[in-house]
Amino acid sequence: MEGLFFNVNGGYVEGIVRGYRNSLLSGQNYSNLTQCESIDDVKLQLGPSYGDFLASLPPNPSTSALAGKMTDKLVSEFRYLIAQSTGSTAKFLEYLTYGYMIDNIALLITGTLHERDTRELLERCHPLGWFETLPVLCVATNIEELYNSVLIETPLAPYFKGSLSHHDLDELNIEIVRNTLYKNYLEDFFNFVNTHPDFAGSPTQDVMSEILQFEADRRSINITLNSFGTELSKQERRKLYPEFGKLYPEGSLMLSRAEDVEGVALAVSAVADYKLFFDAVGLSQGGSGLGGMGGGPADGKSLEDLFYQKEMEMSKLVFTRQFTPAVVYGWMKLKEQEIRNVTWISECIAQNQKERIGNFISVF
């Protein structure tokens, strides 16, 4: 029954996304890409998927220019989707952009804190995180003004409310602000897919809950691992963990108490998936393989890689479900990973370091 009326509003968007999915690079494409000798060859190989977007690039473009053009394509496709969607689907797609908005706002706050001309920063903002009131942020010259008159007008206002005051913006490290916002965002998103009447009990709830739980756990684990050796205290660290996910609450509590990699491994051992990851990179044995593609274990996979791999698998599985806007989420994640992969491959080619060129994640 749940799919009976989905296509009235969301059918077109879903169909379009499934079409986009077919343009994603396959394993065959990737193996072709790794054979390339120059960036021009890469550009040529990307031709079928990216076509016009790469046409304006000069010969032998830089990898960042290449990645920029690929992102442009993602952005324009996503904008088309969001323009076509209505109702709860539109709301869902908006939620997808909030993550980028957080990054943009963090960027502008950094600029304001250091009294830079924030107008220059607008160009650096991620286009997906663009919202109408974003340029208004540039008007504010100090943090208090920014907080009181501008931030509350943004879509992210609820995430600031209650957890961050304008003093926090001034005093806290921008990374903590960013991660607090992200935590609130994830919780809100999780709440949205579980409680919205259009999604409750639908495939959307199933797949998105799973994906968001994984995302929350991944953030918790990453924050813990990355905070070792920094001035971030355990209490502050705990505040950054999203309050849902497979690790919540026991795992989160243990994570907040962890002091080294073994502690983290112990904390996540209750969840089979993560335990597997940690076993695979050998973190349980010692800290040597700590998340490094460089210093990583023999098969070259780091924890970060394994998380990405898992995320890609989940995003791929989303396409097995029907009548859900979650496919957009899956498609976006796959596309982002694809951009990262191509950037990685072209970096390897540009720097002539072919031995690690296979270190990308391809799921098709």
Add this chain to the structure above:
Amino acid sequence: MSGAVGREPVFPTRQSLGLMKAKLKGAEVGHSLLKRKSEALTKRFREITRRIDEAKQKMGRVMQIAAFSLAEVSYAVGGDIGYQIQESAKQARFRVRAKQENVSGVFLPQFESYTEEGVNDFGLTGLGKGGQQIQRCRETYARAVETLVELASLQTAFLILDEVIKVVNRRVNAIEHVIIPRTENTIKYINSELDELDREEFYRLKKVSNKKQRDNAAADAEILAARQKAAEKEAQNGTADTSTVTNNEPEATDVLGEQEDNDVIF
């Protein structure tokens, strides 16, 4: 060559001969000292050249690794973190200290790098994802900068040494090919002039003595002639007062004797 060098504008006197000899000695000592200095510097120079070669190759490798680790970061973070890092860095963690080293009188600046512990401005960057890659990238770049600092200090030493060696070599060559031959030339010239003077003097004395002899001979002849005249007059007068004649005779011989004496003394 030595013909083109010329000599110094001095008067050929014994005093300037002494001066010139002292100068020649000084030049020779200076030459050998400078030669030794130049050799020491050249040795050092070669060593630095070798080390620059090594450092440059090392830099190539290290920079490549560093650039690659940046690629890893952009893969892991999936975005541009450049701005954030620029803004959050407030204090220099990696610093350079300069000191001087003395190599045979040449001051070579040396740069020494050290890390200020406890300065960790962007320790939290990439907290959500990619933090470890960022930290590792930072370490890699710190190593790369270390190599750059080492290379910079070698390069500076290289340039300064190059300059100094050129100057020293120029001096050595100038002493060897200009100053020493010229001083030798001057000494030779003074010697020859002095010899010349000696010979001239000798010749002049001879001339003088010759002239004296000729003058004496002429004077003798005159006296003789005068005496003959007087004798003839006396013979004509017959019995002129003999007393005057007798008086006259010894006087004339006296004068002659005196003149002879003078000559001998002279």
